[in-house]
Amino acid sequence: MRMYDVISHKKSGIPLTNEEIRYFVDGFTRGDIPDYQASALLMAITLNGMDERETVALTESMAKSGDMVDLSSIPGVKVDKHSTGGVGDKTSLIIGPIVASCGIPVAKMSGRALGYSGGTIDKLESIPGYKTALEPDNFFSIVRVIGISIISQSGDITPADKKLYALRDVTATVESIPLIASSIMSKKIAAGSDAILLDVKAGGGAFMKSLDDSIALAEAMVSIGFRSGRSTMALVTNMDVPLGNAIGNSLEVAEAVETLRGNGPGDLTDLCIVLSSYMLLLASASQVDIAKRTVFNEGFIKDSALQDAVSHAKNSITSGRAFDKLCCMVEAQGGDVSVLLNGFPKSSIISPIMASKSGFISRMDTEAFGLASLALGAGRTHYDDSIDYSAGILLNKKTGDCVAEGDALAFLHTSDEKRLSEAEHILSDAYIIGGNPPPAVNSVLAIVSKSGTEIFQPSLGM
Numbered sequence: 001m002r003m004y005d006v007i008s009h010k011k012s013g014i015p016l017t018n019e020e021i022r023y024f025v026d027g028f029t030r031g032d033i034p035d036y037q038a039s040a041l042l043m044a045i046t047l048n049g050m051d052e053r054e055t056v057a058l059t060e061s062m063a064k065s066g067d068m069v070d071l072s073s074i075p076g077v078k079v080d081k082h083s084t085g086g087v088g089d090k091t092s093l094i095i096g097p098i099v100a101s102c103g104i105p106v107a108k109m110s111g112r113a114l115g116y117s118g119g120t121i122d123k124l125e126s127i128p129g130y131k132t133a134l135e136p137d138n139f140f141s142i143v144r145v146i147g148i149s150i151i152s153q154s155g156d157i158t159p160a161d162k163k164l165y166a167l168r169d170v171t172a173t174v175e176s177i178p179l180i181a182s183s184i185m186s187k188k189i190a191a192g193s194d195a196i197l198l199d200v201k202a203g204g205g206a207f208m209k210s211l212d213d214s215i216a217l218a219e220a221m222v223s224i225g226f227r228s229g230r231s232t233m234a235l236v237t238n239m240d241v242p243l244g245n246a247i248g249n250s251l252e253v254a255e256a257v258e259t260l261r262g263n264g265p266g267d268l269t270d271l272c273i274v275l276s277s278y279m280l281l282l283a284s285a286s287q288v289d290i291a292k293r294t295v296f297n298e299g300f301i302k303d304s305a306l307q308d309a310v311s312h313a314k315n316s317i318t319s320g321r322a323f324d325k326l327c328c329m330v331e332a333q334g335g336d337v338s339v340l341l342n343g344f345p346k347s348s349i350i351s352p353i354m355a356s357k358s359g360f361i362s363r364m365d366t367e368a369f370g371l372a373s374l375a376l377g378a379g380r381t382h383y384d385d386s387i388d389y390s391a392g393i394l395l396n397k398k399t400g401d402c403v404a405e406g407d408a409l410a411f412l413h414t415s416d417e418k419r420l421s422e423a424e425h426i427l428s429d430a431y432i433i434g435g436n437p438p439p440a441v442n443s444v445l446a447i448v449s450k451s452g453t454e455i456f457q458p459s460l461g462m
Contacts, residue, residue, distance in 0.1 A: 065160035130335030203240035205366030248392015
């Protein structure tokens, strides 16, 4: 077999065989296939696409390019959750403890952030002493004893994906649904969970801006999951407005704590209840057809099984069990629980953004808030950049709110005054204020399962 022929087939629109895909992934991971040939194939895939079988074969080859985590020593159905990332998305810090406190083991491997979409590991590392790198036996033991552990991804998980993503990033081949889907799902499959819930973001602050593209990605990943033996479903959720009020690592952990204590923002709390409920449902009936279990506007749910799951998720918060579970995990991994109980140190500089006129906030440039938090020091543009864990933004007003001229719309947090002016410039037009309130938009825009797709929001109004 020659790489030249593999490239030629895909360039001509001929579906690649499973053997050709394995040949490419294995050879590129070993270093036998040079970057220029891999780049040519990636571009051919970007232009001509891949069918469902090809995408599954690519995913499984990438998953098997490194270590495959074996979670069989942990009793019960293990359900993983993955978000495609967004501004203020701290849901893993909330739904993990909720689900674990309901008796479902959560053994989660997460990543660090690159760009404005914050990574769960960066948020957890804002807790002094919290260890995100654990030996496998220690990781499994914590899950068995406490019910939850969240750690960083091992360097031996999906090495093919790491090499391919680095190449895609510099060859304009990132925006290909088969390549995105296989990248995400190869890591989820290698991580060893029995079932997978996907939170696919859509809107201005998401990687996928349009609802159609987000649904297409969700459908591709759900198909991969089922064809790889994992019960999988996806919620497509709104990222036209930052999620919650906090953007930035320790600020988001603090907001996650408040949410687990029952005092979180309504949009964040509602979405976490919905996500947790579907994780509980997947764990209790991992192979059941759940396409008709429908989420209505803002989380009103029609189905007795889902209603039960919602009740369990809500009770885990009101009873305090979910917050206790977070504290137990942090303590088990060496973290200082006192910051969860008493608060994090604040940035030395906190500066407001003021409303220039009165009216209703009709729109927010969600991506601008992500870029501004990055400018304040809350993220990184290169993997070796350092992070200011206290930096970020606290939103005081969001889309739909009524404001008066001079009201504080948001507060910028940073430890470096030089960063403030850049963030203020980025946010200069981030709030659009009009005379009338905007129409309401659902938090859950669509649900994708093995049996089909149900859409609740035909457009995002962008």
